[in-house]
Amino acid sequence: MQADDPSESLDLAAEFRRAPFGHHSPNLQKLLRTFRSVPIAGKHALLAIQANRSWMLVTLTGIPGQPIKRHEDVVFNDLGDAEWYVFRQRWRQHFGTELPGGDRP
Amino acid sequence: MRTLSGYANVLSAKPGDTIEFKVSSIGDAADFSARLVRLITTEDHPQTAGLIEREVDAPFAGQYPARRQRIYTGSYGYIEHKTAFSNLLDFTFHAWLWPTLLGSKRQTIAGTWDDGIGAGFALQIDEACRLAFLSGDGKGNVSAVTLNTPLRERQWVFVAASYDAKTRAVILHQSSLCNAGDLSSPETRLFDETSGPQISPQDSFYIASHRQTSEAAGVRAGGHYNGKIDSPKLYAGAASVHEIASLSGDTGVSRLAPHLVADWDFSIDQGSDVFRDVSGHALDGKLVNMPTRAMKGFNWTGRVHDWRSAPGEYGAIHFHDDDLYDAGWSTDFTFTVPEGIASGVYAARLDARGAMPAYVIFFVRPPKGQATSEVVYLASTATYTAYANQRLIARDPLDEMSMGALPIFGEDDIFLDENPEYGKSVYDLHTDGSGVCYSSRLRPVLNISPNAKYWSFGGDGYVTGWLDAMGISADVITDEDLHKEGESILEPYRVVLTGCHPEYVSMAMWDALRTHLSRGGRLIYLGGNGFYWRTAFHPTLPGLIEVRRSEDGSRTWSAEPGEYFMSTTGEYGGLWRRQDRTPNELLGVGFCAQGFQSGSYYQWNPDSANPRVDFICKDISKDGPFGNYGLAGNGAAGQELDRYDRDLGSPQHALVIASSINHSDYMVLAKEEFGAMHWMIGGSENKNVRSDLVFFETSSGGAVFSVGSISWCMSLPSNGYDNDVSRLTRNVLERFRDPAPFPLSSPS
Numbered sequence: 001m002q003a004d005d006p007s008e009s010l011d012l013a014a015e016f017r018r019a020p021f022g023h024h025s026p027n028l029q030k031l032l033r034t035f036r037s038v039p040i041a042g043k044h045a046l047l048a049i050q051a052n053r054s055w056m057l058v059t060l061t062g063i064p065g066q067p068i069k070r071h072e073d074v075v076f077n078d079l080g081d082a083e084w085y086v087f088r089q090r091w092r093q094h095f096g097t098e099l100p101g102g103d104r105p
Numbered sequence: 106m107r108t109l110s111g112y113a114n115v116l117s118a119k120p121g122d123t124i125e126f127k128v129s130s131i132g133d134a135a136d137f138s139a140r141l142v143r144l145i146t147t148e149d150h151p152q153t154a155g156l157i158e159r160e161v162d163a164p165f166a167g168q169y170p171a172r173r174q175r176i177y178t179g180s181y182g183y184i185e186h187k188t189a190f191s192n193l194l195d196f197t198f199h200a201w202l203w204p205t206l207l208g209s210k211r212q213t214i215a216g217t218w219d220d221g222i223g224a225g226f227a228l229q230i231d232e233a234c235r236l237a238f239l240s241g242d243g244k245g246n247v248s249a250v251t252l253n254t255p256l257r258e259r260q261w262v263f264v265a266a267s268y269d270a271k272t273r274a275v276i277l278h279q280s281s282l283c284n285a286g287d288l289s290s291p292e293t294r295l296f297d298e299t300s301g302p303q304i305s306p307q308d309s310f311y312i313a314s315h316r317q318t319s320e321a322a323g324v325r326a327g328g329h330y331n332g333k334i335d336s337p338k339l340y341a342g343a344a345s346v347h348e349i350a351s352l353s354g355d356t357g358v359s360r361l362a363p364h365l366v367a368d369w370d371f372s373i374d375q376g377s378d379v380f381r382d383v384s385g386h387a388l389d390g391k392l393v394n395m396p397t398r399a400m401k402g403f404n405w406t407g408r409v410h411d412w413r414s415a416p417g418e419y420g421a422i423h424f425h426d427d428d429l430y431d432a433g434w435s436t437d438f439t440f441t442v443p444e445g446i447a448s449g450v451y452a453a454r455l456d457a458r459g460a461m462p463a464y465v466i467f468f469v470r471p472p473k474g475q476a477t478s479e480v481v482y483l484a485s486t487a488t489y490t491a492y493a494n495q496r497l498i499a500r501d502p503l504d505e506m507s508m509g510a511l512p513i514f515g516e517d518d519i520f521l522d523e524n525p526e527y528g529k530s531v532y533d534l535h536t537d538g539s540g541v542c543y544s545s546r547l548r549p550v551l552n553i554s555p556n557a558k559y560w561s562f563g564g565d566g567y568v569t570g571w572l573d574a575m576g577i578s579a580d581v582i583t584d585e586d587l588h589k590e591g592e593s594i595l596e597p598y599r600v601v602l603t604g605c606h607p608e609y610v611s612m613a614m615w616d617a618l619r620t621h622l623s624r625g626g627r628l629i630y631l632g633g634n635g636f637y638w639r640t641a642f643h644p645t646l647p648g649l650i651e652v653r654r655s656e657d658g659s660r661t662w663s664a665e666p667g668e669y670f671m672s673t674t675g676e677y678g679g680l681w682r683r684q685d686r687t688p689n690e691l692l693g694v695g696f697c698a699q700g701f702q703s704g705s706y707y708q709w710n711p712d713s714a715n716p717r718v719d720f721i722c723k724d725i726s727k728d729g730p731f732g733n734y735g736l737a738g739n740g741a742a743g744q745e746l747d748r749y750d751r752d753l754g755s756p757q758h759a760l761v762i763a764s765s766i767n768h769s770d771y772m773v774l775a776k777e778e779f780g781a782m783h784w785m786i787g788g789s790e791n792k793n794v795r796s797d798l799v800f801f802e803t804s805s806g807g808a809v810f811s812v813g814s815i816s817w818c819m820s821l822p823s824n825g826y827d828n829d830v831s832r833l834t835r836n837v838l839e840r841f842r843d844p845a846p847f848p849l850s851s852p853s
Contacts, residue, residue: 021510021703021738023769023789036505043502045512047519051149051556052736055513062500065523068514082511 006095013091013099020083035090044086049075055082107520108132109171109455109463110527110549112432116486116648117468117583123441126453126465127434129549130171134457139438140166144450144464145573147555147566150736153822156555157570158454161446165438171457174435176526176548179329180396180428181314182369182380184388189366190217191306195343197361198228199265199352201282201403203333203421205537207234207258213328214264215337217307218315220327223247224305227315228266229328230256236279238266238296246302252277254292258332261403262289263353267344273298278349282403295346312337312369312390313424326393329426331537335402336420339366372416375399376673378430378646380422395430395543395649397423399672401665411670411677425535429528430649431547442469448477448580450484450569461516466553466562470582473590476597479842480579482568483601485561486546487584487609487640490650492561493550495530498522509702509771517551527551531652532661540662542671542678546648560744560815565604567736567818568631572602574826575835588613588642592620600841605632605818606745609640609652612676619691625806627841631834633796633815634659634696634745636688639681641674653678657777659699682753682777690754693799694747694813700772700788704740704816705765706733707798712760718800720840721762721810724832730766731829735820740765741830746772746796747813758849759801765814768794800837806846810837 012028024032040062046055047070057074061067076082091099111128118124130137141163149156184190198215206212207230216227216239224243231237234255241247256262261282268275275298280291309316313334317327342364344352351358368384375398382388399412400421412419440453448471452464468484471477497518504512521527528548529541546553557563572579579602586594588611595601595617607630615636622628637658643649654660655669658680671678681688688695709727712718725731732741742765749755768788778793779786788794796814803809812834820830 029770033506037502040500040502043505045505045514048513048515048556051515053151058514060498064496064498064500065525067523068498068519079510079513086511 004095006091006097010100013087016087017084020080035087035094038090038093044089046076046082053077055079057082057085106459106461107516107551108134108460109137109457110551111453111455111463111465112434112547112549113453113465113467114547115467116546117470117586118442119470119472120442120444120446121472123439124467125436126165126438126440127174127432128169128437128455129174129434130457130460131173132171132457132460134171134459136168137171137455137457137460138168139453139455141440142452142454143447144452144466144555144566144569146570147557147563149556152736157573158452161451163440165440165453169437174432176429176432176528177325178394178429178526178528179314179326179426180392180394180424181326181329182312182390182392182422183309184367184390185309186388187308189386189388190310191308193306193341193366194270195268195341197265197267197340197342197344197349197352198337199263200337201261201263201335201421202256203261203403204230204256204258204331205539206331207256208232211237211328212330213311213313213315214330214334215310215312216315217310219307219319220315221318225307226268226304227328228264230330236264236277238275238277240268240275240298240302240304242302243305248298248301250275250277250296250298252279252292252294254279254289257281257289260289265344265349265352267349268304269343270304273301273303276344276346276349280350280353291350293346293349310339313396330424331426331535333400333421333423335371337369340364341366370420371398371422372412372420375412375419376643394428395545395646396425396428397542397672399668399670401667405667407667410667413670413675423539425537425539427525427529427536429526429548430543430545430646432549450581464554468581468583470586471580473594474597476580478578478580479599480577480838481595481598481601482572482579482581483587483603483607484581484583485565485604485607485609487588487611487614487642487650488607489550489553489562490544490546490648491531491609491638491640491652492552493530493544493546494521494527495532495552496521507701509700515556517554521551534662540654540664542653542664543649543651560606564606564815564818567821568602568604571818571821571826571831571834574822577838584610584614585642587617592617595621595626598626599844600627600629600838602629602838603631603635605815607632607635608637609650610636610638610681611640611642615681615686615691622803622807622809623805625803625846627807628692628809629837629841630692630809630811631818633747633813633817634699635747636681636691637696639676639678639684641671641676643673655679656683659775680777687754688747689750692747692811693755693759693801693809694749694797694811695753696745697748697775697778698746698768698772698788698794699744699775700768701744702738702771703769704735704738704743705768705772706730706740707742707763707796708766709763710761713762715760718760718762721800721833721836723836725829732765732820734823734828735816735830736822737816737819741817741820742768742796742814743816745815746794747811748793748795749797749799755799756801759799761797761799763798765796802847802849804849808841808847810841
């Protein structure tokens with residue numbers, strides 16, 4: 001896998017979309033390690049709005065006591081959808097391009 | 106939004122006991138309501154019947170005026186005496202320091218300083234990391250002088266200050282304890298303060314803080330120091346410029362010896378909340394908010410690691426500005442547990458306008474010796490206390506790697522992040538980066554509450570919910586009860602049932618369970634990563650536990666070398682596995698893997714065909730795997746797993762009925778499971794990443810059944826409790842309740 005060539009990672013994105021949880025191929029694991037180890041400031045996480053029913057996207061600050069940023073308009077009813085949303089953000093951040101077809105549910 | 110919070114003076118009560126409830130409101134509601142509820146389950150989940158709480162009549166039900174009760178963190182010591190400090194004219198104070206958080210704020214090492222009135226004196230470290238001396242006359246005249254050389258974090262330094270009342274001369278001195286290669290040089294300065302304030306006499310002396318304000322409710326401390334202090338001494342005489350450096354030596358300054366006021370030796374009464382003066386003047390002091398004791402001092406040689414063997418090398422106390430033992434709130438209402446109330450998990454539910462409900466949890470046990478069932482559920486209150494107010498808002502970018510998924514927080518996690526005064530768990534770091542090794546329940550604990558995380562109180566609601574759904578009556582006792590009363594509290598019971606994650610266990614608890622088994626008792630371990638950390642309950646301070654993260658194990662901080670022995674009991678801290686008491690010996694299984702992204706399922710082993718376990722498999726198909734469902738990652742084997750291992754003490758005759766398979770690489774081998782480094786630690790490859798279902802009989806007709814997975818309990822409610830995990834658990838419990846002894850088989 002060439003990390004800087006998004007075209008070679010499209011299959012990995014499709015794999016993640018199919019199964020955000022559970023087994024992942026070695027190359028997808030590697031890509032996710034890259035995505036998930038970005039600096040804590042500005043990193044995405046979820047805030048439970050209704051326990052086990054709905055979650056809001058939040059952004060961390062990394063500074064104790066400094067309030068996290070709530071994205072009130074980005075709410076998920078499925079954790080897989082939340083993972084996919086953040087995956088696309090990180091794809092853009094990492095590769096500098098939109099994930100082709102990434103706007104499809 | 107979290108605006109209501111509260112706690113009780115106890116976590117466990119029996120009929121006749123009176124519970125004191127303490128509540129604080131930071132919202133705009135003028136009052137709050139309180140009512141008694143029994144909690145059957147502890148989580149709201151769309152795949153279950155949800156959070157089940159049953160209201161119970163109680164005299165305290167009603168409205169109460171809302172008020173804010175504050176929490177003041179920060180540990181310190183103080184001594185009050187009518188004359189010892191107020192009579193001081195000339196004086197010298199010295200101590201060894203190991204500062205751990207410099208440059209953020211002014212910190213007081215020691216002195217009589219009263220910040221509210223600007224009176225007294227204080228030896229301090231200023232915002233620029235320099236040793237400083239502050240003095241005031243209480244009439245608005247304040248003076249501060251400093252040395253030039255900044256102190257260094259985590260380097261021992263001897264500091265001294267002397268004051269001549271007649272000339273008002275101040276001498277400050279510092280000299281680092283140098284290792285080869287250190288370039289620090291001592292510094293001594295004389296400050297002519299002839300025109301400075303005359304120090305106003307005070308009747309109290311503070312260590313690691315100063316008196317901030319005096320209010321009707323009591324004294325508030327401020328200026329908290331972060332770091333260790335060792336061997337503080339106070340003389341009623343002023344050392345000269347030529348003498349002051351000599352005070353760090355063994356012999357001191359003979360001219361000052363007759364003027365010794367106090368010689369505080371922190372190596373005495375380790376673990377307690379008092380510190381002793383060995384000068385002969387009985388100026389013993391009191392510690393507030395439990396600073397860390399049994400800390401190695403400036404003179405630690407490394408020859409001995411047990412503070413009891415070399416007490417003189419453990420004369421340091423580590424103070425932190427975020428230490429908290431007892432929030433000290435006033436009581437809002439009380440409840441005397443009535444006779445006849447069912448043993449169970451209860452809460453004072455608090456509600457107010459615009460507020461999330463708050464649940465002040467307590468466990469009602471039956472009167473001692475009056476069991477109402479042959480089954481007792483052991484609530485993991487030591488573990489709940491260990492996790493109390495764990496800070497989950499991620500500060501480490503690798504937190505998400507640990508979860509294998511986006512971290513999920515609740516409103517209470519955000520509240521704790523924004524309200525640090527609620528104190529920390531033994532998973533957290535102090536402000537100065539050192540590990541938190543004490544945790545207390547005498548404060549609002551927001552994660553002993555419904556909808557807390559699976560691996561603590563929240564997950565155990567699936568045990569009590571299952572018992573209720575099955576119509577099985579069980580009494581409830583807590584870890585603290587078991588620790589205090591030992592095996593006698595188990596004597597009326599045939600079966601002990603654990604929660605999903607009884608991770609923190611004291612020696613007394615362990616011994617009690619072992620005795621229970623030795624007299625034919627039965628144990629059902631319904632969890633994962635249980636009996637893992639050796640835990641101390643403070644022998645005199647209620648509700649306080651201690652953990653030292655020594656040597657090994659999955660941990661968020663590591664104890665400093667030489668500080669592996671617990672201050673409160675002298676026990677060697679760390680993993681039970683490292684202390685020749687493996688969980689495998691007691692339970693048949695021990696911790697082996699961790700991963701929170703997804704769960705997996707079980708495959709039957711040949712042992713499942715052994716007639717000895719026919720009772721377990723009754724009415725369960727063995728045609729395929731089972732447990733591929735559940736609320737935690739969709740599998741009964743998940744979060745933290747335990748496996749059978751004869752080399753670690755699992756009984757040879759034990760049967761491994763089933764084992765989990767097909768874990769993903771997000772489930773990884775525990776670090777103590779491998780020696781030399783290798784990278785084959787993921788669940789897809791490493792065969793030791795698994796949960797084993799284990800059964801064995803004991804020599805006295807008892808038996809043990811262990812599931813070795815935190816997520817097992819989260820699979821119990823699947824399909825309305827109609828599933829093989831539930832059936833299997835019930836089969837075990839039904840047979841374990843039967844008094845017929847289990848015959849002991851020969852080892853295979």
